[in-house]
Amino acid sequence: MKNSIIEVKKLTKKFGDFTAVNNISFSVTKGEIFGFLGPNGAGKTTSIKMLTTLLHPTSGTILLDGHDTVTAKNKVRESFGIVFQDQSLDDELTAAENMEFHGVLYKVPATLRKQRTEELLKIVELWDRRNDLVKQFSGGMKRRLEIARGLLHHPKILFLDEPTVGLDPQTRNHIWNYILNLNKKEKVTVFFTTHYMEEADRVASQVTIVDHGKIIAQGTPAELKKKSKTKTLEDAFIKLTGKTLRDEDASDIESLRNQKKMWRR
Amino acid sequence: MGPIYIMWLRQLKRYSRSRARMIGSLGQPLIFLLAFGFGFGHIYAKAGGGDYLQFLAPGVISMAVLFTAVFSGIELIWDRQFGFLKETLVAPVSRLNIMIGRTLGGATVAMLQGIIVLIISLLFGFRPNFQSILISLLFMFLIALLFTAFGTALASQLNDMQSFPLIMNFLVMPLFFFSGAIFPLKGVTSVLTIVASCNPLAYGVDGLRASFGGDSFYGIGIDFLVLGLFSAFFLALGSYLFSKIEI
Numbered sequence: 001m002k003n004s005i006i007e008v009k010k011l012t013k014k015f016g017d018f019t020a021v022n023n024i025s026f027s028v029t030k031g032e033i034f035g036f037l038g039p040n041g042a043g044k045t046t047s048i049k050m051l052t053t054l055l056h057p058t059s060g061t062i063l064l065d066g067h068d069t070v071t072a073k074n075k076v077r078e079s080f081g082i083v084f085q086d087q088s089l090d091d092e093l094t095a096a097e098n099m100e101f102h103g104v105l106y107k108v109p110a111t112l113r114k115q116r117t118e119e120l121l122k123i124v125e126l127w128d129r130r131n132d133l134v135k136q137f138s139g140g141m142k143r144r145l146e147i148a149r150g151l152l153h154h155p156k157i158l159f160l161d162e163p164t165v166g167l168d169p170q171t172r173n174h175i176w177n178y179i180l181n182l183n184k185k186e187k188v189t190v191f192f193t194t195h196y197m198e199e200a201d202r203v204a205s206q207v208t209i210v211d212h213g214k215i216i217a218q219g220t221p222a223e224l225k226k227k228s229k230t231k232t233l234e235d236a237f238i239k240l241t242g243k244t245l246r247d248e249d250a251s252d253i254e255s256l257r258n259q260k261k262m263w264r265r
Numbered sequence: 266m267g268p269i270y271i272m273w274l275r276q277l278k279r280y281s282r283s284r285a286r287m288i289g290s291l292g293q294p295l296i297f298l299l300a301f302g303f304g305f306g307h308i309y310a311k312a313g314g315g316d317y318l319q320f321l322a323p324g325v326i327s328m329a330v331l332f333t334a335v336f337s338g339i340e341l342i343w344d345r346q347f348g349f350l351k352e353t354l355v356a357p358v359s360r361l362n363i364m365i366g367r368t369l370g371g372a373t374v375a376m377l378q379g380i381i382v383l384i385i386s387l388l389f390g391f392r393p394n395f396q397s398i399l400i401s402l403l404f405m406f407l408i409a410l411l412f413t414a415f416g417t418a419l420a421s422q423l424n425d426m427q428s429f430p431l432i433m434n435f436l437v438m439p440l441f442f443f444s445g446a447i448f449p450l451k452g453v454t455s456v457l458t459i460v461a462s463c464n465p466l467a468y469g470v471d472g473l474r475a476s477f478g479g480d481s482f483y484g485i486g487i488d489f490l491v492l493g494l495f496s497a498f499f500l501a502l503g504s505y506l507f508s509k510i511e512i
Contacts, residue, residue: 052355054512078357088348092279104271105356133282 005030005157005189006051011060013046013213020046022213023060028206033183033190035204035221037197037237040246043213044193045085048161051191052082065156081106083150085161085193087142091135095126095145098134099152106153113152120148123174140166147175154182160192164199176203197234207233211241268358269366276337276370280377287378290336294329294382298322298389301447314449322383322391323474324446327408330379331466334409335437337371338416338503342426351512360508364417368503371413372406379405394478400485401476407492408469414499421506446470450482465495 006028013021021043028034038044049055051062053073062069065079089098096117103113121127124144134142147163158179164172180203182188194200200207201221209217209224217224217240221233228236280287302318302325309317344350353363383391393401419432443457444466450458461467472488475481481488 049512054351054354056511074357074359077355080355082355084348084351086348088350088352090275090279090349090352091347092282093275097278101271101275102352102356105268105353105358107357 003030004028005065006034006191007061007063008051009061011047011050011062012058013043013050013055014058019213021050021057024210024213024215025060026208026215026218028189028191030189031183031187033180033203033205034192035200035207036191036193036210037200037207038193038210039241042210042241042246044210045161047210048082048159048191048193052080052159053077079155080157080159081150081153081155082159083147083161083163085165087146089134089142089146089149092133094131094133095121095137096130098145099130099149102149102152108153116152120151120178121145123178124148124171140168140171143167144171144175151178151182154186154188157189157191158182160190162193162195164194164196172199179203197232197237201233209237209240216240268356268362269369272353272363272366273370273373276367276374280374287381290329290333290378291381291385293332294325295385297325297328297447298386302389318386318390319392320449320474320479321447322386322389322393323477323479324444324470325386326379326382326405327444327446327466327470327473328441329382330375330405330408330469331412331441332437333378334371334375334412335416335432337374338368338413338418339420339429339432340371341367341417341420342423342429345420345512346425350510354510354512360510361504364504364507365500368410368413368417368500371416372409375409375413376402376405379409396478397476401473404469404473404476404488404492407489407496408466408473411465411469411492411496411499414496414503418499418503418506421503421510440464440466443467444470445482449480451480465492468492468495 004027008027009025011021011024012019024047036044036047046055050057051064051069053069053076056070064076067075067079069076090101093101099117099121100113103117108116118127121130124147126141126145126148129137129141134145137145143166150158150160160179164175167175176199179190183190192204204221207219207221207224208215217227219227224236225231225233228239230236230239298318298321302321306317309315309320314320341350344353354360356363443460444464445461446466450461450467468483468488468491471482472485472492475485475488483491
C-alpha cells in the first residue's frame with residue numbers, strides 16, 4: 001500500500017447499542033478520486049465525521065496524510081478541506097465575509113484569498129451577490145456558496161459529502177470541472193459521497209460501497225459493473241444493496257424546526 | 266489577520282446587524298431603572314440610604330453586561346444547530362484560539378451594551394465619579410469576560426435551546442438578584458451575605474460601584490482579585506469543554 005494518503009483500519013463507531021460503522025478498513029491512494037457510496041443511513045456521514053476529527057472512533061485508527069485523527073488532530077486538520085452535507089454557513093454574514101472568514105482560518109494569504117474568492121464566486125455565479133447576507137439566499141445559492149468556500153484553500157484531501165445535491169446540471173458541471181482540474185493540477189485527493197450514480201461513474205477512479213456500516217464492494221466503477229453483471233453503476237448499486245428503503249434520523253435542522261413548532265405552542 | 270481577530274470580528278458584526286437584539290436587551294435595564302429607581306427611591310431615601318439611583322445604576326449596568334454576556338456564550342448552541350460550528354471545528358486552528366476569539370467578541374459586545382446602559386442611566390440622573398472610569402471599564406470587561414466564558418461552557422454541554430429558560434430562571438436571574446445589585450449587602454441577613462459571597466457577580470457589582478465613587482462592601486482590591494480568579498477559571502473551563510465538543 002504505497003502512497004496511500006488515507007488509511008483506515010478496523011474503524012468502528014457505536015452510538016449506544018447501534019453500530020453506525022462496523023469494523024471497516026480501506027485506503028485511498030494519493031491523487032485519487034474516491035467515491036464513497038451507500039444508501040441513506042449506511043454510515044457515510046459518520047465515517048466522514050471521524051475522518052475529519054469531528055467524532056471519536058469507538059475503536060480502530062485513521063491516518064490522514066500520515067497523521068492520526070485522534071492523537072494529532074491539528075496536523076490532520078491542516079491536511080484537508082470539507083464541504084459538509086448540511087449547511088455550515090453563517091447566515092448573518094455576507095457571502096464574501098463567509099469566504100473571508102474561511103480564508104483567514106485556513107491561513108490563505110490575503111492576495112490569493114481575494115483572487116480565489118473572485119474566481120470561485122464567479123464559477124458558482126454568486127459574484128454579483130457577494131455583499132448580500134447569506135440569510136437572503138435560496139437553498140441552491142447557499143449550497144453553491146458552501147462549495148465555493150470549501151474550495152478556497154487548496155487542501156491535500158478534499159472531502160465532499162453529497163456536494164451536488166439540489167444543484168442544476170450546469171452548476172454541477174462547472175463545479176466538477178473545477179474539482180477535476182484541481183485534482184489534476186495540484187494532485188488534490190478527492191473523497192466524495194453522492195447519490196447520483198452516473199456522477200460517481202463519470203468522475204470516480206475508485207468506488208467503495210457501504211451498507212449497514214460495512215463495506216460490501218470495492219473497485220473501479222468498471223470492475224463493479226463487471227462483477228455484478230450490470231450495465232450501469234446505478235444497477236450495480238441496487239443489485240448490491242437491495243431495494244428496501246432506509247430511514248434516517250432527523251437531521252439537526254429538522255429537529256430545530258420541530259423545536260420551533262414546540263416553542264410557538 | 267489572525268483567527269482570534271476574525272472570530273472576534275464575527276461576533277461584533279453579528280451584534281451590529283441585529284438592531285432588534287440590541288434594542289430589545291435594553292428593555293430590561295430600562296424597566297429596572299424606572300420601576301426600582303423611581304419606585305423605591307423615596308423609601309430608600311427615607312430609610313437613610315441616600316439617593317437610590319446612585320446605588321442602583323451600577324447594578325443595572327452589571328445586569329445588562331451579565332445578560333448580554335451569558336447570551337453571547339449561549340449563542341454557541343445556535344452555531345451548533347445551524348451548522349456553522351462545524352466550519353470552525355474542522356479548521357486548522359487550535360480550539361483554544363477559537364474559544365478565545367469568540368469569548369473576547371462576546372465580551373466586547375456585552376461591554377458595549379453596558380456602556381449604552383451607563384449613558385442611559387446618566388440621562389436618568391446617575392452622577393458617577395468619572396475619575397476612575399478606566400477602572401469602571403475594567404470591571405465591566407471582567408464581568409463580560411467571565412459570563413461569556415460561563416455561557417460558552419454551558420452551551421458546550423447542551424444540544425438545543427430547550428434548556429435556555431431553565432438557565433435564565435435558575436442560574437442567571439439568581440446570579441443577578443443575589444448579587445447586591447438592587448439592595449445593599451450591608452445589614453441584610455447573614456444567609457444572604459453568604460450567598461452573595463459565593464456569587465462572582467457580587468464582586469463585579471461591588472467593584473463597579475466602588476469605581477464610580479459609591480460605597481464598597483468587600484473592598485475594591487478583593488473585588489478585582491475574586492472577579493479575576495473567577496474569570497480565569499471559567500475561561501479555562503470553557504476552553505476545556507469547548508475542545509472536547511464532538512458533533
